[in-house]
Amino acid sequence: MTQETLRRTIPQTQKMFDDYGVLNGDNDIIHYDDQFAKDRGFRGTLGHGLMYTGYVCDLAAKRYGTDWHYRGRLTVKYVRGVCPGDDLEVRIEGDGTVACQSQFDTTLVGSAKLA
Amino acid sequence: MTRPSDIKPREGDQPAALYKDWVVGAKFPPLPFTITPDVVDEYISVVDADRANYVIDGRQAAPPNVVLVYMMAVMYRLYPPQQGGIMIGNTIEFHNPIWADEETEVIGSGQVTEKFEKKGRKYICYDVEFKRPDGTLLVSCNHTSAFPE
Numbered sequence: 001m002t003q004e005t006l007r008r009t010i011p012q013t014q015k016m017f018d019d020y021g022v023l024n025g026d027n028d029i030i031h032y033d034d035q036f037a038k039d040r041g042f043r044g045t046l047g048h049g050l051m052y053t054g055y056v057c058d059l060a061a062k063r064y065g066t067d068w069h070y071r072g073r074l075t076v077k078y079v080r081g082v083c084p085g086d087d088l089e090v091r092i093e094g095d096g097t098v099a100c101q102s103q104f105d106t107t108l109v110g111s112a113k114l115a
Numbered sequence: 116m117t118r119p120s121d122i123k124p125r126e127g128d129q130p131a132a133l134y135k136d137w138v139v140g141a142k143f144p145p146l147p148f149t150i151t152p153d154v155v156d157e158y159i160s161v162v163d164a165d166r167a168n169y170v171i172d173g174r175q176a177a178p179p180n181v182v183l184v185y186m187m188a189v190m191y192r193l194y195p196p197q198q199g200g201i202m203i204g205n206t207i208e209f210h211n212p213i214w215a216d217e218e219t220e221v222i223g224s225g226q227v228t229e230k231f232e233k234k235g236r237k238y239i240c241y242d243v244e245f246k247r248p249d250g251t252l253l254v255s256c257n258h259t260s261a262f263p264e
Contacts, residue, residue, distance in 0.1 A: 023161050024119045026187070036199075058163070062165070069211065071208075073207070076205055115208065
């Protein structure tokens, strides 16, 4: 099992938010209404937290392989919003620490380990 | 085939549950649904996943987190959603694979575990478990969201 940091950068678009929302049925306008999101103090519409969770899980699955399906344990906190135009770097460190970071801020912190 | 949108109450479609309505210990009614290969394919697309990361002994598994697109539906059926909810955190444990090449019948259930107010925000915490009809545990989650009202 590799212990090097795994990372990838995924540029964020409104279409990605929309497509995720089509699948999960999320109609919360904070994901789709730019003015509503800005009125609440955000830079723009917010991406779906569970979409970023999916990004993190993908790196964890790459790291842990079959074990991830039987005893994977992920803990994440969403600390800042992600908006269209953000370049989101997703990474997992050798010790299982995970994070998402845009050009503006750290957006997600946590850990992905085996129980 | 069950798309999450088929079973998830949509924000704004009905009067929303408010913070005062949530009861710690309240159980969510069991929610049966079926994950199909089509849903797995769409999920892989929207989370930009790499299929090669989910091969077990030569068989293509789904990202086990595919069930997360159903998670809020389990809760929302008891507490209809309000606009402006913000996801705060999740702890998720994976217990058994979900295969990409077959239909998977799942039953989601759960309960409210905590509610609290902090710095003017209203927080709700709840557990959700996803099991096969035979009781095999697939995924368990503890979730926290904040709502405006």
